[in-house]
Amino acid sequence: MTTIALIGAGRGLGAAVARRFGAEGFDLALISRSIERVETLAAELRDEGLTARGYAANVREPQTIVSALDEATQDLGPIEVLAYAPLPQKEFLRPVLETTVEDLRAAVEFSIYGPVTAVHHVLQGMRYLGRGSILFVNGSSAARPSAGVAGTSIAFAGESAYARMLHDTLTTESIHVGQLIIPSAITPGHPTHDPGVLAEKLWTMHASRGEFRVFAEPMAGV
Ligand SMILES: NC(=O)c1ccc[n+]([C@@H]2O[C@H](COP(=O)([O-])OP(=O)(O)OC[C@H]3O[C@@H](n4cnc5c(N)ncnc54)[C@H](OP(=O)(O)O)[C@@H]3O)[C@@H](O)[C@H]2O)c1
Structure with missing residues (x-):
């Protein structure tokens, strides 16, 4: 069986995505900064009959992402699906006139360096499998910048551009990239906006492929 690596696997969307993919037979690699939290969630999922393990990584520290993905592959098998959905910290969510270079550095590490590190690390395995999905999850400021949340707006723009370029480049290799x-x-x-409804959308993005960008609900003017 293959594995979904969930980067940013908390009790909200992360747990719902784990259950949805787990129901389809995927092994579950749950990744976040707190090993206690992901191990507790993994134990609950194992009690439900799923195969799940927790791994610690901070997406702002690339080496920790590499180590977590390596361990997950060793323990559970090849990663067929990567979901990148850590919840941005409040420090990135500051108004544009208050946003400093340090705020932006943190947001760029979180939303650009983190995804680039993770994608580079899983791509070879997906190519070996001959299939895969890379799924990004973002809030509205990835589609329409908002001056109230400048850090995510700027960094999500970079993340969105990276993801779309990946989509266009990998489409001939049976690796689907979606946002x-x-x-x-x-x-x-x-x-x-229920976690289970959103997890179903992510499952459909993986299973049916289709458009690069999918909205949980229509956004006016986008
Ligand atoms: N919650 C919302 O209302 C909302 C709205 C729009 C979009 N979204 C998107 O939905 C996704 C999150 O879903 P959710 O809010 O339900 O969250 P969740 O799945 O309950 O949890 C997300 C997890 O991200 C982890 N995380 C945060 N910073 C991290 C870091 N630096 N490195 C690694 N992991 C980190 C946190 O765990 P640790 O603290 O253990 O690291 C947290 O448990 C994100 O993609 C977010 O942009 C959420």
Whole structure:
């Protein structure tokens, strides 16, 4: 069986995506900064009959991403799906006139260097498998910059450009690259923003491929 590596695997969207892909037989590599949190979630998923393990990595420290992905591949097998969905920290979410170079450095590490590191590390395995999906998850500022959240707006623009170029380049290799835009807060029970509904969209992006960019709900003017 192959593996989905979930970078940014928390109790919200991360857990829902793990359950959705786990139901299809994927092994689950749950990655976040807190080893305690991902191990606790992995244990819950194992109790539900899924194969899951937790790994620590901070996306702002590239070597930790490499180590986590290496360990996951050794433990669970080849990574067929990479989902990049860490929740941005509040420090990136500052208004444009207050945003400093240091704020931007953190946002760029988080949203550009992190994805580039992870993608480089999983691509060879996907090519060996002959298939794969790389799924990015972002909020509305990736589709329309917002002066209230300058760090993510600027860094998400770079992440979006990188992801779209990957999509266009890898399409001939049966590796699908997609971006899910979630325009407002993830809310349990909401018809479009419930974690399970969003996880279903990510599953469809992997299984059916299709467009590069998918919206959880339409965004006016985009
Ligand atoms: N929550 C929303 O309302 C909302 C709205 C729009 C879009 N989104 C998108 O949805 C995704 C997150 O979904 P969610 O909010 O439900 O979160 P979640 O899956 O519950 O958790 C995300 C996890 O990201 C991890 N994380 C944060 N910073 C990290 C870092 N530097 N390195 C590694 N892991 C890190 C955190 O774990 P640790 O603290 O252990 O690192 C957290 O548990 C993100 O792509 C976000 O852009 C969320």
